[in-house]
Amino acid sequence: MTSKGKCADAALDLLFIEEGDDGYRNPTELKMSQIVLPCHANHCGELSVGQLLKWMDSTACLSAERHAGCSCVTASVDDIHFEHTIGVGKVVNIIAKVNRAFTSSMEVGILVDCEDLYTDRQWKVCHAFATFVARRTEAGKVQLKQVLPRTQAEQMEYSLAAERRRMRLIHAEIMNDLLSSSTEFQGAVPAERTRVESVELVLPPHANHQVSTFGGQIMAWMENVATIAARCVRSVFKT
Incomplete structure (x- = not known):
């Protein structure tokens, strides 16, 4: 990781530390702690990324709903880079809070750390x-109340949220252009040879508190299929 990346991460970590001596705490902030059990692990004996995505999505959704005062759905999640794996027996701490609200959408920041209870390492x-x-409610489209940043860190995230939103819109346009092009790459593995399909029946364990399938569960299914597809690529190159 570059020094610039380390500074950015350090700044982000500070955003989730309570500031000031007046006892102020962001009203949208939520924390979830989970101990990793064998049922949460993948074939390597580590916490499944899909399971972690489900926990992150659930925590962020509750933070969004606390601010909105109504049910919310996941629209998108930015790129995530996992710095460490998490073993069975470790504790996962997830903190989420709303950085900025727009008209009917809002950005929620999520921070994940791991804790070893026996060594007190984090x-x-x-x-x-x-x-x-x-x-939407029975009264129509929801008009979200604005987030009022009180600390310097919250003010910085509030400002950056608008820029990140602008970049997401640009990124979506670029991806649409790439997908519409028919460029072929020499030496590439035929996509059909890595094709993996999964059909899932939505059961009660797959539902959230709104009694519907949620973004985190869908991301967990996607992660499983993507893992199998990646293994297909490796097996193709071996043959």
Whole structure:
């Protein structure tokens, strides 16, 4: 990691530390702690990324709903870079809070760290920014109340959230252009040879508190399929 990246991560970590001596705490902030059990592990004996995404999405959704005062759905999640794996028996701490609200959408910052209860060690795993949209109510489209940053750190995240939103819109346009092009790459593995399909029946364990499948569960299914597809690529190159 570059020194610039380390500074950015350090700045992000500070955003989740309570500031000031007046006892102020961001009203949208939520924390979830989970101990990693064998049922949460993948075939390597480590916490499944899909399971972690489910926990992150659930925590962020509750933070968004606390601010919106109504049910919310996941619209998107920015790129996530996992710095460490998490073993069975470790504790995962997830903190989420709303950085900025727009018309009916809002950005939620998520920070994940891991804790070893026996050695009292704690280390960062990843951070992410998710966009949630407030569901329509019987009265019509929801108009979100604005976030009022009180600390210097909150003010910085409030300002950066607008720039990140602008970049997301640009990124979406670029991806649409790439997908519409028919460029072929020499030496590439035919996509059909890595194709993996999964059909899932939505059961009660797959639902959230809104009694519907949620973004985190869908991301968990996607992660499983992507893992199998990646293994297919490796097996193709071996043959």
